[in-house]
Amino acid sequence: MEVKDIIKEENLVYTKSKILTDKVFHYCPGCSHGVVHKLIAEVIEEMDIQEKTIAISPVGCSVLAYNYLAVDWQEAAHGRAPALATAVSRLMPDKYVFAYQGDGDLASIGTAEIIHACNRGENIVIIFINNGIYGMTGGQMAPTTLEGMPTSTSPYGRDVKLAGHPLKITDLIAQLPGTEYVTRQAVHTPAAVRKCKKAILKAFQNVGKKNGTQFIEVVSTCNSGWKLSPVKANEWMVENMFPVYPLGDLKG
Amino acid sequence: MAEYRLMKGNEVIAEAAIRCGCDGYFGYPITPQSEIMETLMLRKPWEETGMVVLQAESEIAAINMVYGGASCGKKVMTSSSSPGISLKQEGITYIAGAELPCLIVNVVRGGPGLGTIQPAQSDYFQAVKGGGHGDYHLIVLAPASVQEMNDFVALSFDLAFKYRNPVMILSDGVIGQMMEKVKLSEYKPRWTDAEIQKISGSWATTGKTPDRDYHIITSLDLDSAKQEIFNHKLIAKYKTISEKEVRYEKISCDDAEYILVAYGSSSRICQKAVDLCREKGIKVGLLRPITLFPYPTKIIQEMAKRVKGFLAVEMSAGQMVEDVRLAVNGKVPVEHYGRLGGMVPTPNDVVKALEEKLINVK
Numbered sequence: 001m002e003v004k005d006i007i008k009e010e011n012l013v014y015t016k017s018k019i020l021t022d023k024v025f026h027y028c029p030g031c032s033h034g035v036v037h038k039l040i041a042e043v044i045e046e047m048d049i050q051e052k053t054i055a056i057s058p059v060g061c062s063v064l065a066y067n068y069l070a071v072d073w074q075e076a077a078h079g080r081a082p083a084l085a086t087a088v089s090r091l092m093p094d095k096y097v098f099a100y101q102g103d104g105d106l107a108s109i110g111t112a113e114i115i116h117a118c119n120r121g122e123n124i125v126i127i128f129i130n131n132g133i134y135g136m137t138g139g140q141m142a143p144t145t146l147e148g149m150p151t152s153t154s155p156y157g158r159d160v161k162l163a164g165h166p167l168k169i170t171d172l173i174a175q176l177p178g179t180e181y182v183t184r185q186a187v188h189t190p191a192a193v194r195k196c197k198k199a200i201l202k203a204f205q206n207v208g209k210k211n212g213t214q215f216i217e218v219v220s221t222c223n224s225g226w227k228l229s230p231v232k233a234n235e236w237m238v239e240n241m242f243p244v245y246p247l248g249d250l251k252g
Numbered sequence: 253m254a255e256y257r258l259m260k261g262n263e264v265i266a267e268a269a270i271r272c273g274c275d276g277y278f279g280y281p282i283t284p285q286s287e288i289m290e291t292l293m294l295r296k297p298w299e300e301t302g303m304v305v306l307q308a309e310s311e312i313a314a315i316n317m318v319y320g321g322a323s324c325g326k327k328v329m330t331s332s333s334s335p336g337i338s339l340k341q342e343g344i345t346y347i348a349g350a351e352l353p354c355l356i357v358n359v360v361r362g363g364p365g366l367g368t369i370q371p372a373q374s375d376y377f378q379a380v381k382g383g384g385h386g387d388y389h390l391i392v393l394a395p396a397s398v399q400e401m402n403d404f405v406a407l408s409f410d411l412a413f414k415y416r417n418p419v420m421i422l423s424d425g426v427i428g429q430m431m432e433k434v435k436l437s438e439y440k441p442r443w444t445d446a447e448i449q450k451i452s453g454s455w456a457t458t459g460k461t462p463d464r465d466y467h468i469i470t471s472l473d474l475d476s477a478k479q480e481i482f483n484h485k486l487i488a489k490y491k492t493i494s495e496k497e498v499r500y501e502k503i504s505c506d507d508a509e510y511i512l513v514a515y516g517s518s519s520r521i522c523q524k525a526v527d528l529c530r531e532k533g534i535k536v537g538l539l540r541p542i543t544l545f546p547y548p549t550k551i552i553q554e555m556a557k558r559v560k561g562f563l564a565v566e567m568s569a570g571q572m573v574e575d576v577r578l579a580v581n582g583k584v585p586v587e588h589y590g591r592l593g594g595m596v597p598t599p600n601d602v603v604k605a606l607e608e609k610l611i612n613v614k
Contacts, residue, residue: 074469
């Protein structure tokens, strides 16, 4: 049997989403961003909403997310993605608008923008990647960094007396009447990936109903920032991140 | 039929925005410009033209809403006063870097810091020289009447879309708060989706269609060589703007020996000062820059060949005077007169300053 005999339509079990471009991810091997990008791409393709999707990228590792998904993109200033998304959604109410943000972007510098966008119940999807560290700038302490977790700006571990507590911003967001669906997911196992995709699909489908903001936190790894191998990073996340940021739906 | 009203400058900004087909206003309250958003909220333009009006959680959010809306090819604007405009600088430099059209209105009050709520012209440097980080310019228009508050809204959007560049109306507490007769603009409908495609379809994020590649609005380029090329593109754009868009008004300048240079509310005071000087037999004229960027440098260079001196009158410690000095380049004396902290000079103060600083100098 030759290769040409195998490459047949009926043998196809998996293919890359057409929404994903051919550009090589700049993300580190083991990083969660790539998986989440793929899931968003698949949801957009399955819902056939490429023409109706406007995406907002943050400042952080995923600043370059616009290189990977073939939809119209706006690249926001640090923390401001929900403000851009607000305007886009208000001015073009038929669009599917999503903002993609990391923990530094969303839970530190952009707290005002995310809280108020969610409180107004903007008809947008927020994808919140929480890996407890500033990846792009080289591993500094984030608002979601765990107590005792070492980073380059908390080299002896996060001291809550000095730097405050890990901010469970998704729990706060769930309290806001403006949000319809608030969930916390992960992408460390095939089962988790499937669940996360279902959550993203639900969030995008909800946008069509215009009942409020859709908020998905993805508890993620930053193996480069955490100084762990991809496999060890996943194990560390399960052991240390999940007790503080437990997976599951918070609302909706 | 033309519609005349007696209105505040700030109210007219709101009215003009609705009438010129503005798609969205995003603001945050601050004195002395809160009437702009108040007028819009009372008028409910979303029922009339479909214009979106939103009170943001901060000036920072408001300017970033403008960034998002402008990225879609929509006619969007914000307004604020000095401390609020400082907060907006981050968004403004991103908008300039992403080459987006929009309108920012600054109804200037005295500073620094929280300063005062009274009128001032001490944000000239911030408006004209950049304000935020990086090499960029806004197109800056300086209205001197309530009528110009009306007229410059539509003009700002025209210039903003012509050059894909943010435009600032640099007003002040006097022009914003005073009432004058104004001839309101005719209603122009908001752009349809098809019109937006025609005007901004080559770059706006309106949703990727099969006939084109996807659009990215960004001010980021990690490749220094490419970023430098982009910087040169911006410089070339600013050069074109400087060649084509200079606007100014000359009053009694033809036989003048001394020239007052003043914009906005100061120019109104100087108009009276010119009359007072002429009554005294002093040949004085007024040059009123209407665009502050681009600045009317050439006309000042021309005037410098035949006049005895210039007096820049501005309610600041001396900001625009630097541009007058650059234009005059040492040929004749250039002096500055201004009141600060929200104090407004009288025409007699200007005449006295002219006599002391330029005419009676030994």
